[in-house]
Amino acid sequence: MRQRLLLLLSLATLLLLPNAIRHWLFNHYHWLVPFLIWALLIMLTAAAEWRHRHHEL
Amino acid sequence: MNFDLTTLLLIGCGYLLSLFGAAWLTERKRLPERLTRHPLVHVLALGVFASAWTFYGIFGVAHASGYAYLISYLGASAAFMLAPLILIPILRITRRHQLSSLADLFAFRFRSGRVGTLTTLLMLFISLPLISIQIQALADSLPMLNQQISSTQAAAGFCTVIALFTILFGARHASLRNSHNGLVFAIATESLVKLVALLTIAGYALFAVLDGPSGLLDWLAANPEYVQHLQQPPQADHWQILLLAFFACAFVMPHMFHIAFTENLPTESLYRASWGIPLFLLLLALAVPPILWAAIKSDAIGNPEYMVLQLGQTLELPWLSLLAFVGGLSAASGIIIVATVALASMLQNHVVLPLVRVPDNVRFYAWLLWIRRLIILFVMLGSFLFFQFIGHRFDLNQLGLLAFIAFLQFLPGVLATLYWPSASRNGFIAGITAGFAVWGLGLLLPMMGLLNTDLIPAQPADKGYPMALLSLLANILMLITGSVLFPGNRDERLAADACMLNALPRPAGHNIQVLSDAEFVTRLTPRLGAKPALREVRRALRELHLSAGQLNPLDTLRMRTQLEQNLSGLLGPVEAAALLQPLDGPVDGGFKARDVHLLEQQLETYDQRLSGLAAELDQLRRYHRATLQRLPIGVCTVDAEQRILFWNAELEAYTDLTPDMTLGTRLDQLPLPWSDLLARxxxxxxxHQSAECIELAGAQRWFSLHKARLDDTPAQGMVLLIEEETQHQLMARKLAHSERLASIGRFAAGVAHEIGNPVTGIACLAQNLKLETEQPEVLETGDQIVDQTKRINRIVQSLIRFAHTGRQEGPEHFEPVALHACIDEAIHLITLDSRSRQQHFINDVPPDLYIQGDLQLLLQVFVNLLNNASDASPAASEIRLNSDQTEHSCRILITDAGSGIPQEHLDQLFEPFFTTKEPGKGTGLGLPLVYNIITQHYGNIEILSPADKKQNKGTQVIITLPRLQQSNTAPEQPEADGEGLSG
Incomplete structure (x- = not known):
């Protein structure tokens, strides 16, 4: 159930909240900002994967 | 700058040969396994996503649309970051059911060969442009380095080398599920090469062309329009649909599906890819702006799609150009190789095998391999022809977008497979048909210039993207409508359950008609051939840890499932299911005994932890199961057809039949005598049925049976309780025997009393008769009468003594008795007997051994036993009496060297009037009398024969009596008589 909700949330983000992504990519801050946010997301995912590997696998 | 043709050939072929070498070394296990099986290798292999489009075409997108180029990277990154939602579940399904492609997955989920074929053909149709892009990238890049090379020649040579590599390393195993470690390692190497190449070029662009970070900042400050252009939002919101398309492409494209799911990567590697691939793509994406700006600064944007190549040419740096060429070559070759292998497996399973029957006279596995190799050649040829006649008319960017939007049409099917069990095959076919129809009419045909629309041919411009969204919506709508209007059948529902997220697959409910492994081989031989059938059956037996021979119903079902999974890896799920279909009997919807056991097995091996209420219910199930399992009474449950559902440990101990041997079988199929006892x-x-006697291993055993009907459960069967009563029965028999002896004793006392008086009268009369006559005949008759009456008196006295021992007077009349002295007295009495045969009696009983008892009765015991020993022993032999003692008891052992007692007489020795002596010599009351006396003394007597097992002779009588503690005897030891007897 938790996974289904997360999937729906993700798809909704992709389709229904374009402004968030538009703001992320096409704002007029420093040109590196989209990459920094992307790197932050990767770090979060890596942390989640590390936690999963050490607690569930 | 123009490169020498030989140099280009050497570098290009050298690079590809080095890939051959890496793959070959990996296959031959010449490279350390910790390197080739490292998760980093698996993650890098998934970098095959970054194709020539990503290496070359992306610069065209960045130049035209700014940061919109990130969409492709972000879509794929999102798919990997959300790996637990889609990638991991797909991996579990494909691994469990041995599925090797998306077509296999859909064909398995929707239980339809048509679905598999449709998916395969569509996949082939939209993969051709994708492969064509890779060929085009190389065909366009080579003439840039050497104008004498024609793009057609370059494309033909490239396709030939890649086809050779693919056949050598991508079609090595008949089973599609076998890992191609060499291929994976080579693809990982390619990913590393293209990453290093692009980062090196980006590094040179940043530090050499743009004069480092500070120089870049200065240049951007001087030319702010380039940053603004990069950050310029697109005119329409079409990038959302593109984002979704790349999200889908990350696992739907054949090469991605193949590397992620078919090559048996460890689950751990896929979890690591959830951040590894986004990081890989981030590095690739980060390299784009510096190269773009360096190209702009250097005026190397004549053809923006190849600016990474042109940068080196413009700066006249041969190494930079060659690095870009090698990077592009690795990006293009990687995807072609894997996509071709994946398409070949799909075409084999869903197009060739349903149409072509395996010839009888061929080697099955080799035939499969060669079919796949031919398909690889066919796909390569098709891709080349597509490039030659269609592809080269379009930009990489345009062709790529067209293909990516087409791949998006499979996303609803994948999500329905994982998340919507009500989706049906009709809905899927309707959805995918509608989606592709809209895609074809709205994008493909206008792009090809075959339809008159306002869309500019060869340009999927902004108006094309709403069409992509429309195709997706049409797909989803038709999928839902079709599934609601035409729901799936029972098979589909079962497959849907098996594909659901965290699914615990239900037993399939097949009624299989096979009883042994040989029968499996026989049934599979017509389609597979004798040797492959035997090999597959043996493999399944090995994997299930079953032995060959007769299989119980549960094992046959497990064999069927295992065979279907293994054959699915070989032939695809549709062919595998069709192959095993003849093994099934008619399906009835009823609850099956084996369902319970299969469910239990699946729960035990369920590889995901249950959570919440499910976990608590599972705990409850385990508790109830343990309770039943450990009950100290046999428990067995059966369904309505009397098939065994449950067989607990106690019952296993009774019967020596394990649950594996019994579960799923009918009660009447159990071995005798259990089938008779339980089925009846x-x-x-x-x-309730008490004390049923059966014979097990030559011994009689008694069991009480109870049952209760389970009418309110799905199984509609009953529970049987089996309780062993053997000990109770033996005790009851012993009690009855004692009672019989006691009654005989009472009877004997009465008989003795009634006979004694008349016999005394007869003896007197005979004496008188002798006094009144001188006739010798009469005198002799009188003597005979007197002798016979004496004999009667002796018998009567024995009877009376026997009867008296049964009085059970109790311990208050007992007094301490020294056993040694008692035995000496008995020996003395025996030796006085005129019939004594002069054996040697040896009394080894210690003088200080006392018991509480009646001296006269004990004397009687030893006289009787020694008499018997003397009668049975040869003259001058030894009769030994010795003892051992514990704290509370002592044992007296009387051992002779006589002829022993036949085995068949041992059970009857203590029965009154049983004797083996000659008529007139024994009354048959001696041993019963002994038995009674010993019992009266709270002791026990047993007789072992033969005592000397080696020589098979002799008898040993063992008397066990409670021992009198030393403190109760020694101080007041009375001297009863001169013989030293106490009492």
């Missing part, structure tokens, strides 16, 4: 009882209306 289950068939009767009685709920």
């Amino acid at each position: 009882f289950a068939a009767t209306d009685t709920l």
Whole structure:
């Protein structure tokens, strides 16, 4: 159930909240900002994967 | 700058040969396994996503649309970051059911060969442009380095080398599920090469062309329009649909599906890819702006799609150009190789095998391999022809977008597979048909210039993207409508359950008609051939840890499932299911005994932890199961057909039949005598049956049976309780025997009393008769009468003594008795007997051994036993009496060297009037008398024969009596008589 909700949330983000992504990519801050946010997301995912590997696998 | 043709050939072929070498070394296990099986290798292999489009075409997108180029990277990154939602579940399904492609997955989920074929053909149709892009990238890049090379020649040579590599390393195993470690390692190497190449070029662009970070900042400050252009939002919101398309492409494209799911990567590697691939793509994406700006600064944007190549040419740096060329070559070759292998497996399973029957006279596995190799050649040829006649008319960017939007049409099917069990095959076919129809009419045909629309041919411009969204919506709508209007059948529902997220697959409910492994081989031989059938059956047996021979119903079902999974890896799920279909009997919807056991097995091996209420219910199930399993009484449950559902440990101990041997079998199929006992009882209306006697291993055992009907459960069967009564029965028999002896004793006392008086009268009369006559005949007759009356008196006295021992007077009349002295007295009495045969009696009983008892009765015991020993022993032999003692008891052992007692007489020795002596010599009351006396003294007597097992002779009588503690005897030891007897 938790996974289904997360999937729906993700798809909704992709389709229904374009402004968030538009703001992320096409704002007029420093040109590196989209990459920094992307790197932050990767770090979060890596942390989640590390936690999963050490607690569930 | 123009490169020498030889140099280009050497570098290009050298690079590809080095890939051959890496793959070859990996296959031959010449490279350390910790390197080739490292998760980093698996993650890098998934970098095959970054194709020539990503290496070359992306610069065209960045130049035209700014940061919109990130969409492709972000879509794929999102798919990997959300790996637990889609990638991991797909991996579990494909691994469990041995599925090797998306077509296999859909064909398995929707239980339809048509679905598999449709998916395969569509996949081939939209993969051709994708492969064509890779060929085009190389065909366009080579003439840039050497104008004498024609793009057609370059494309033909490239396709030939890649086809050779693919056949050598991508089609090595008949089973599609076998890992191609060499291929994976080579693809990982390619990913590393293209990453290093692009980062090196980006590094040179940043530090050499743009004069480092500070120089870049200065240049951007001087030319702010380039940053603004990069950050310029697109005119329309079409990038959302593109984002979704790349999200889908990350696992739907054949090469991605193949590397992620078919090559048996460890689950751990896929979890690591959830951040590894986004990081890989981030590095690739980060390299784009510096190269773009360096190209702009250097005026190397004549063809923006190849600016990474042109940068080196413009700056006249041969190494930079060659690095870009090698990077592009690795990006293009990687995807072609894997996509071709994946398409070949799909075409084999869903197009060739349903159409072509395996010839009888061929080697099955080799035939499969060669079919796949031919398909690889066919796909390569098709891709080349597509490039030659269609592809080269379009930009990489345009062709790529067209293909990516087409791949998006499979996303609803994948999500329905994982998340919507009500989706049906009709809905899927309707959805995918509608989606592709809209895609074809709205994008493909206008782009090809075959339809008159306002869309500019060869340009999927902004108006094309709403069409992509429309195709997706049409797909989803038709999928839902079709599934609601035409729901799936039972098979589909079962497959849907098996594909659901965290699914615990239900037993399939097949009624299989096979009883042994040989029968499996026989049934599979017509389609597979004798040797492959035997090999597959043996493999399944090995994997299930079953032995060959007769299989119980549960094992046959497990064999069927295992065979279907293994053959699915070989032939695809549709062919595998069709192959095993003849093994099935008619399906009835009823609850099956084996369902319970299969469910239990699946729960035990369920590889995901249950959570919440499910976990608590599972704990409850385990508790109830343990309770039943460990009950100290046999428990067996059966369904309505009397098939065994449950067989607990106690019953296993009774019967020596393990649950594996019994579960799923009918009660009447159990070995004798259990089939007779249990099936007969289950068939009767009685709920209780006591002390049924059966013979097990030559011994009699008694069991009480109870049952209760389970009418309110799905199984509609009954529970049987089996309780062993053997000990109770033996005790009851012993009690009855004692009672019989006691009654005989009472009877004997009465008889003795009644006979004694008349016999005394007869003896007197005979004496008188002798006094009154001188006739010798009469005198002799009188003597005979007197002798016979004496004999009667002796018998009567024995009877009276026997009867008296049964009085059970109790311990208050007992007094301490020294056993040694008692035995000496008995020996003395025996030696006085005129019939004594002069054996040597040896009394080794210690003088200080005392018991509480009646001296006269004990004397009688030893006289009787020694008499018997003397009668049975040869003259001058030894009769030894010795003892051992514990704290509370002592044992007296009387051992002779006589002829022993036949085995068949041992059970009857203590029965009154049983004797083996000659008529007139024994009354048959001696040993019963002994038995009674010993019992009266709270002791026990047993007789072992032969005592000397080696020589098979002799008898040993063992008397066990409670021992009198030393403190009760020594101080007041009375001297009863001169013989030293106490009492």
